[in-house]
Amino acid sequence: xxxxxxxxxxxxxxxxESSSLNCSYTVSGLRGLFWYRQxxxxxxxxxxxxxxxxEEKEKERLKATLTKKESFLHITAPKPEDSATYLCAVGxxxxxSEKLVFGKGTKLTVNP
Amino acid sequence: DAGVTQSPTHLIKTRxxxxxxxxSPISGHKSVSWYQQVLGQGPQFIFQYYEKEERGRGNFPDxxxxxxxxxxxxxxxxxxxxxxxxxxxxxxxSLERFNQPxxxxxxxxxxxL
Numbered sequence: 001x002x003x004x005x006x007x008x009x010x011x012x013x014x015x016x017e018s019s020s021l022n023c024s025y026t027v028s029g030l031r032g033l034f035w036y037r038q039x040x041x042x043x044x045x046x047x048x049x050x051x052x053x054x055e056e057k058e059k060e061r062l063k064a065t066l067t068k069k070e071s072f073l074h075i076t077a078p079k080p081e082d083s084a085t086y087l088c089a090v091g092x093x094x095x096x097s098e099k100l101v102f103g104k105g106t107k108l109t110v111n112p
Numbered sequence: 113d114a115g116v117t118q119s120p121t122h123l124i125k126t127r128x129x130x131x132x133x134x135x136s137p138i139s140g141h142k143s144v145s146w147y148q149q150v151l152g153q154g155p156q157f158i159f160q161y162y163e164k165e166e167r168g169r170g171n172f173p174d175x176x177x178x179x180x181x182x183x184x185x186x187x188x189x190x191x192x193x194x195x196x197x198x199x200x201x202x203x204x205x206s207l208e209r210f211n212q213p214x215x216x217x218x219x220x221x222x223x224x225l
Contacts, residue, residue, distance in 0.1 A: 102154030
């Protein structure tokens with residue numbers, strides 16, 4: 001069964017304190033790994049797609065990397081506006097359909 | 113460009129009732145998926161529709177059904193509501209069926225009393 005585990009569940013950082021979020025996964029036939037940001041009361045906002053091991057994507061203070069078993073979301077010099085829940089999802093193929101399997105997320109709080 | 117729009121934003125129902133939730137995808141997107149998100153959890157896949165046909169179903173009972181219209185908009189129907197159906201229901205659209213990022217709406221918050 002496809003599975004995604006994110007750690008830590010919650011992370012508190014001071015403004016400017018860099019860190020990384022982890023997403024480990026087991027999936028039969030990876031069809032992409034996706035990172036989303038979700039603010040309270042909102043739907044997930046798409047950040048990155050990674051398709052193959054070794055791939056990296058960057059956007060402002062965020063950088064996502066992918067290996068064969070896990071992905072990292074690196075946050076460099078975070079600001080309070082980066083506070084949100086970060087969700088990782090893998091695209092799996094099963095029974096003729098593609099679906100996203102999500103982890104529970106990492107709730108990031110950045111204090112000024 | 114307008115993103116994925118869902119209606120209504122909030123809904124309160126009682127046990128045993130049925131509910132219809134609506135979703136308009138991003139213009140040009142042909143695939144629509146539905147997810148259920150319970151507080152503190154990641155979204156769980158319910159259905160995928162592509163070109164008006166069901167292409168995938170998650171582990172949800174037959175009380176859940178959906179359809180997609182010729183303009184690619186979609187409806188999610190839930191019958192015989194249970195307390196456990198209280199959740200945020202999210203709709204996501206993508207350009208094609210496979211290997212595409214899915215873009216989410218802000219969801220419908222469904223509360224069952």
